[in-house]
Amino acid sequence: MMRVKTPPVVWRSRNHRYKLVGSKCKACGEVRFPPVHFCSCGGEVEEVELPRAGRLVSYSIVYAADEESRERSPVIMGLIDLGVTRVVAEIVDASPEEVHSGMQVEAVFRRIGEDGETGVIAYGIKFRPAVG
Amino acid sequence: MPKPEALTGIHGWGAYVPRARISMVDIARQWGWSDHQWKALGMIEKAVAAYDEDATTMGLEAAQNAVRRAGIKGEEVGAVFFGSESKPYAVKPSATIIAEALGITPVTMASDLEFACRAASEGMRASIGLIASGMLKYTLVVGSDTAQASPGDVLEFTASSGAAAFVLGRAEGAAAVFEGSYTYVTDTPDFWRREGAPYPSHGEGFTGEPAYFKHIMEAVKGLLSELGLRPSDFSHAIFHQPNGKFPVRVGEMLGFRQEQLKVGLVTPQIGNTYNASALIGFARVLDYAKPGERVLLAPFGSGAGSDAYSIVITDAIEGKKGLAPTVDHYIRAKRAISYSQYVKMRRMLVK
Numbered sequence: 001m002m003r004v005k006t007p008p009v010v011w012r013s014r015n016h017r018y019k020l021v022g023s024k025c026k027a028c029g030e031v032r033f034p035p036v037h038f039c040s041c042g043g044e045v046e047e048v049e050l051p052r053a054g055r056l057v058s059y060s061i062v063y064a065a066d067e068e069s070r071e072r073s074p075v076i077m078g079l080i081d082l083g084v085t086r087v088v089a090e091i092v093d094a095s096p097e098e099v100h101s102g103m104q105v106e107a108v109f110r111r112i113g114e115d116g117e118t119g120v121i122a123y124g125i126k127f128r129p130a131v132g
Numbered sequence: 133m134p135k136p137e138a139l140t141g142i143h144g145w146g147a148y149v150p151r152a153r154i155s156m157v158d159i160a161r162q163w164g165w166s167d168h169q170w171k172a173l174g175m176i177e178k179a180v181a182a183y184d185e186d187a188t189t190m191g192l193e194a195a196q197n198a199v200r201r202a203g204i205k206g207e208e209v210g211a212v213f214f215g216s217e218s219k220p221y222a223v224k225p226s227a228t229i230i231a232e233a234l235g236i237t238p239v240t241m242a243s244d245l246e247f248a249c250r251a252a253s254e255g256m257r258a259s260i261g262l263i264a265s266g267m268l269k270y271t272l273v274v275g276s277d278t279a280q281a282s283p284g285d286v287l288e289f290t291a292s293s294g295a296a297a298f299v300l301g302r303a304e305g306a307a308a309v310f311e312g313s314y315t316y317v318t319d320t321p322d323f324w325r326r327e328g329a330p331y332p333s334h335g336e337g338f339t340g341e342p343a344y345f346k347h348i349m350e351a352v353k354g355l356l357s358e359l360g361l362r363p364s365d366f367s368h369a370i371f372h373q374p375n376g377k378f379p380v381r382v383g384e385m386l387g388f389r390q391e392q393l394k395v396g397l398v399t400p401q402i403g404n405t406y407n408a409s410a411l412i413g414f415a416r417v418l419d420y421a422k423p424g425e426r427v428l429l430a431p432f433g434s435g436a437g438s439d440a441y442s443i444v445i446t447d448a449i450e451g452k453k454g455l456a457p458t459v460d461h462y463i464r465a466k467r468a469i470s471y472s473q474y475v476k477m478r479r480m481l482v483k
């Protein structure tokens with residue numbers, strides 16, 4: 001997993017993590033999150049804000065989480081279809097029994113990592129079940 | 133010359149309440165309290181922030197809702213005031229994180245304010261001056277707390293998590309316009325948290341008469357006298373809500389009727405959200421208010437002080453109500469948790 005909790009990484013990634021900003025290829029139109037600097041087709045990319053509502057395609061439940069994640073375990077990682085692209089993110093505010101493929105989810109701003117008790121806090125996007 | 137308040141209004145409002153709820157029965161069972169003890173607090177259940185939530189994440193969701201209702205661009209906001217007593221960083225502003233996420237940076241004022249539960253309200257009063265003077269077009273005021281309570285303390289029944297936010301700007305086009313404001317503060321040691329202490333301490337019964345009741349009553353009486361208004365001139369009144377009982381009692385003492393307090397009283401369902409306590413109640417009143425209605429708002433913070441505001445609803449409110457989730461949406465979207473889940477979520481497990 002990418003290190004999310006050093007000051008340079010927190011600072012450099014704040015735009016896409018805080019606002020759910022991805023990249024869109026100006027040549028082929030492919031949308032990616034996290035954003036990339038160049039598209040796999042070789043085209044240039046531009047930043048685009050992604051839709052905040054989507055559908056849970058699939059998920060995995062991590063019961064034996066690492067030490068850092070243990071207090072919020074079981075951790076649910078989801079593959080979310082936002083229409084323009086798919087993103088991998090944690091699913092929150094739901095127990096394993098409440099999660100199912102096809103459920104509608106919405107983006108929320110949460111802590112995504114913290115450097116121990118005294119280090120920097122990394123914030124970013126997770127998803128929760130949508131409530132109508 | 134008109135009062136500065138009359139030049140200033142509320143363009144957007146928003147709230148956030150976490151989904152997890154713990155019932156008073158579960159907390160009482162944990163500590164062996166009998167029913168009559170916790171029932172005296174006038175509470176049913178309280179909202180609990182998830183492990184990965186803090187005052188900043190909750191404040192941002194409330195602010196997103198407020199900006200959506202205001203219908204403005206981030207760069208139009210000239211100041212972000214973040215009121216909290218549960219800042220994720222002791223040193224490093226939450227206001228800049230919220231400003232960054234909303235596209236308000238970099239040309240803006242931004243600061244975190246501290247005055248127990250009324251810090252955000254201080255931001256509201258300061259905003260009135262900044263806007264009425266013509267210095268700023270819009271400001272964003274956020275009140276947010278993951279209220280701490282020492283396990284087993286009576287505070288544990290009420291201290292909860294939630295946020296409220298407001299976009300303030302010129303009176304023209306606002307959903308509600310200020311009519312007057314009044315602040316009353318003294319040095320009163322009713323409730324505090326020392327540097328480095330994880331939980332606040334309080335003066336038990338001392339938090340009532342000389343603190344909560346004295347300051348709110350003086351602020352409200354001062355405002356009414358300045359504006360020549362009586363309690364019967366208001367459709368709604370919202371007071372700081374440390375529990376379900378105090379706001380009802382202070383309302384009665386000031387001469388307000390139960391019906392005037394009903395819409396803005398949210399603590400019995402969600403708990404005391406500290407900086408957001410009276411402000412979520414106010415947000416709910418705005419969700420329901422009709423043009424022409426007059427609203428009294430009186431937040432309170434320990435240490436101690438209270439602000440009283442008179443606010444008149446305009447025709448513009450109807451077009452804004454549906455632009456973001458209501459307070460009731462968040463109150464209804466809930467999941468029951470046990471006391472042990474609560475301990476885990478609020479990082480109180482000793483390892």
